[in-house]
Amino acid sequence: MPAPIGPLLGFTLGILFAWAAAEELARSPEPRVLNRSQLLVFAFCLLVYAPLGGFFVGFAPAWAYVYLVAPSQTSSFLDAAVVLLNAISVPLGFFSTARLASRRDLLALARVAAVPALLTVGVLGASLRRLALVGSYAQFHGDFGTQALGGSPLGYALLWMGAVLVGATLWTLYCLRRMSSDRRKL
Numbered sequence: 001m002p003a004p005i006g007p008l009l010g011f012t013l014g015i016l017f018a019w020a021a022a023e024e025l026a027r028s029p030e031p032r033v034l035n036r037s038q039l040l041v042f043a044f045c046l047l048v049y050a051p052l053g054g055f056f057v058g059f060a061p062a063w064a065y066v067y068l069v070a071p072s073q074t075s076s077f078l079d080a081a082v083v084l085l086n087a088i089s090v091p092l093g094f095f096s097t098a099r100l101a102s103r104r105d106l107l108a109l110a111r112v113a114a115v116p117a118l119l120t121v122g123v124l125g126a127s128l129r130r131l132a133l134v135g136s137y138a139q140f141h142g143d144f145g146t147q148a149l150g151g152s153p154l155g156y157a158l159l160w161m162g163a164v165l166v167g168a169t170l171w172t173l174y175c176l177r178r179m180s181s182d183r184r185k186l
Contacts, residue, residue: 001161002131003064003082006053007089008120013049013169014093015113017041018101020173021094023180025102036179038094040172045090048168052161053086060154062137066127070137 001009018025021037028035056064057079061071064082093116100108124131134154135146149155 001053001056001064001086001158002066002124002127003053003057004066004123004127005120006082006086008116008123010045010049010053010086010089011093011116012113012120014041014090014095015097015109015116016169017044017090017172017176018094018097019106019109020176021180022101022104024176025098026104028102037176038091040175040179041091041094044168044172045087048165049090050083050087052165054083055157055161057082059157060134062140063131063134063154066130067137067140072137 017037021041024035024037061074061079065071065074097109097112100112130140132149133140133146134149134152139145149158
């Protein structure tokens with residue numbers, strides 16, 4: 001996923017996960033005490049979201065940085081910072097809206113989620129023409145040797161990673177909702 005979009009999308013997913021875990025968060029005696037929903041969000045972030053963002057930074061850095069920065073000018077520190085920012089964005093969105101979710105204030109949650117969601121769509125829309133091409137930084141700026149994203153190995157990787165992200169997100173939402181309903185039956 002492109003580096004500018006990863007943290008915004010992750011924060012939005014964290015808010016969505018907080019909404020799905022609202023009942024369990026409402027039952028939690030102390031927000032600082034780890035519960036099952038928080039552990040599941042951490043597992044999603046470490047096993048799915050951070051590796052997904054790290055893949056594109058590692059294997060297609062010019063594309064991941066939307067051809068704005070030459071990979072030769074970036075340091076491994078910047079790459080690691082981008083992956084770390086992706087990793088913490090999901091729990092950050094979850095924990096920053098946990099109180100709103102536990103109060104079941106859907107309107108406030110929607111307002112908070114609207115900002116990163118609209119920024120994600122805006123950044124994606126602004127960079128769509130750049131992201132539709134695959135090539136090196138020099139190829140993109142020299143206007144030679146680029147190919148369309150569709151049908152390229154990067155395009156197939158993006159399609160696969162998108163399917164993994166959607167599937168893991170739906171599974172996590174299902175598990176969060178089920179955890180809340182299981183406790184209700186006890």
